[in-house]
Amino acid sequence: MRAAQAGDLCAFEALYRQHVGRVHGLCLRMTGDRDAAEELAQDAFVRAWRKLPGFRGESAFATWLTRLTVNVVVSSQRGKRRQAPWAARAASAAPATGPTLSVTRIDLGRAIAGLPPQARHVFVLHAVAGYGHGEIARALGIAVGTSKAQLHRARKLLQEVLQP
């Protein structure tokens, strides 16, 4: 860590190898889009390299990197406001192998990818990244009540599509 902070790119590469799955996974779960996730994960690591000298170790590096990744994803999504129609996503997520497999069998990752953006962000930050509603509200620039409402909405939609 100290070597990477001092500008050692090899040491930073080791940190990348250690954390890329989590950073990329977080980007993927928040965007629901593989290409966007790879771009954003790159952005997150480039930003981490720039900000690393300022990392004081007050939190674990993984926590610091998660927060930074969330900021990268949220900033990139703010301008876009891309809507992912739930119905269309859910339909495309349904296996097409026969009547015995229904939409209820789609996996959780694909179901989350089909959530409306804000509900998806809140659900991922809460259930996957372990954020509380206060942190989510600060990260996404929304009210705590909105965070709770979006989590409730996300959970209802997921239960609906995942129920056996």
Place this chain on the structure above:
Amino acid sequence: MNCLEIDQVLDDFVAGDVTPDERGAVTAHLESCPTCRAAAASVQRLFAQAKARLLPVEPEHDLWPGIAARIDAARPARRYSARRPVLAAAAVILLAAASVVGVRLAGRPSGGAMTRAHVDRAGTAAPASYEFAQARATFATARRQLVAVFQSRRGMMSPQTVAVVEKNMRAIDEAVREMEAALARDPGNADLPALLVAVYGQEIDMLQGVATMPQQLMPQQG
């Protein structure tokens, strides 16, 4: 609390984000309501699955080359050490020699293979032999210096970078050996000297890249 109110607070209840009073009220309701108990279990399962299964996800492609390139592109201009002008000068001499060799070869009347007369007049293997010999000597000197720099820095470079440099050096050295052997067999060949100088230049370029790699991209020692 009724079932509707319970549904509104189930997420917080499962996450443990409720007051002791709320916890008591929800627990009491769940004990008496099998529907809400099942709903609570379902929420618990959903969050547990999300936590356990959704991370990590490795990317399909290695993102590191793109990240390293962006970091490299954003870094400040290279800082040159005291010995680098010497190395740069060696490369300039090499390039000058290469251009002279090229001009001489291009200016030959036949434009093709050299005649024995050309070779005899020059007294050596090729008509541009003096310049070619100069280029070869300069190359050898620059290469020695640059390889020494590479060897002194290899401990500070990533194993992948060292492997790439060594692989390219082997490939270039092999090409040089083949061309020199071909030139020895066919001293009147019109093209080989210029090709050889071009290959020398490639190796010098690559080694200079290593020698002038900014200190900030090197691991810190100690």
